[in-house]
Amino acid sequence: MTSFGKERPQEKIESVIDIDGNVYRTVKIGAQVWMAENLKVAHYRDGSPIPNIQDDEEWSRLEEGAYGLTPKDPADYKATYGCLYNYYAVDDSRGLAPEGWHVPTASEWRELMAYLGGEATGGGKMKDVRSRLWKIVPSGSSNESGFSALPAGGRGRRGEIGEVGYYATWWSSTSEDALQAWHWGLHPDKSGFRYNPGHKASGFSVRCVKNR
Numbered sequence: 001m002t003s004f005g006k007e008r009p010q011e012k013i014e015s016v017i018d019i020d021g022n023v024y025r026t027v028k029i030g031a032q033v034w035m036a037e038n039l040k041v042a043h044y045r046d047g048s049p050i051p052n053i054q055d056d057e058e059w060s061r062l063e064e065g066a067y068g069l070t071p072k073d074p075a076d077y078k079a080t081y082g083c084l085y086n087y088y089a090v091d092d093s094r095g096l097a098p099e100g101w102h103v104p105t106a107s108e109w110r111e112l113m114a115y116l117g118g119e120a121t122g123g124g125k126m127k128d129v130r131s132r133l134w135k136i137v138p139s140g141s142s143n144e145s146g147f148s149a150l151p152a153g154g155r156g157r158r159g160e161i162g163e164v165g166y167y168a169t170w171w172s173s174t175s176e177d178a179l180q181a182w183h184w185g186l187h188p189d190k191s192g193f194r195y196n197p198g199h200k201a202s203g204f205s206v207r208c209v210k211n212r
Contacts, residue, residue, distance in 0.1 A: 016210075018098045019043050026210070027146035030115035032108065033210035035101070036148045038082030038170075042067070045095030050085075056159025060201065065089030065096075068203050070153075070161050077164075080133070081152035084161070084203035087181045090171045091200075101208040106174035106182040106195075108209055113184075113193050116145055123149075124191030127168075135165040136188040149186055155203025169204040 116122030126147040153164035169185035180197035
């Protein structure tokens with residue numbers, strides 16, 4: 001049976017560096033090793049640039065990979081929360097994750113969910129409440145897992161960015177159909193996970209997991 005304390009001691013695990021030189025903390029959770037920060041890379045693994053699209057109308061017309069940031073203080077947003085990517089960037093054959101890492105599948109998100117105690121309560125063990133960035137913190141929320149989730153919000157398929165401080169949402173690499181792919185997230189006012197297919201033109205955070 002999995003056992004957690006109130007605040008799990010951080011296990012010494014190597015950091016990972018993306019092609020832009022960004023350094024990410026990592027954490028071992030069960031049999032998986034995850035980034036403990038959201039991805040903020042602006043180039044694919046082969047060095048090709050990922051377009052930074054801020055204009056809402058331009059974003060809504062995209063059918064290729066891109067990322068976006070909040071229009072207010074974008075540099076600060078990126079430093080704190082990472083980038084919001086559409087699914088086309090996740091699915092690009094040039095590779096979004098650093099060498100030796102990948103964007104997790106829906107099955108790998110389910111593995112994490114199960115290890116943390118299931119759909120109803122596992123999400124509460126992932127929130128970085130010490131940062132004070134979550135606007136709402138349900139009783140019992142903690143960063144027991146070391147995942148260090150922050151409420152980056154998201155970007156709708158029409159380009160609008162919102163809900164920073166309330167929601168955390170990450171893509172999986174698993175496509176549902178031509179228009180939708182699975183994503184995982186945390187509620188602002190509950191301790192559980194939320195997950196469902198979302199439009200591929202939406203912008204969500206990305207966490208990477210190490211290859212096994």
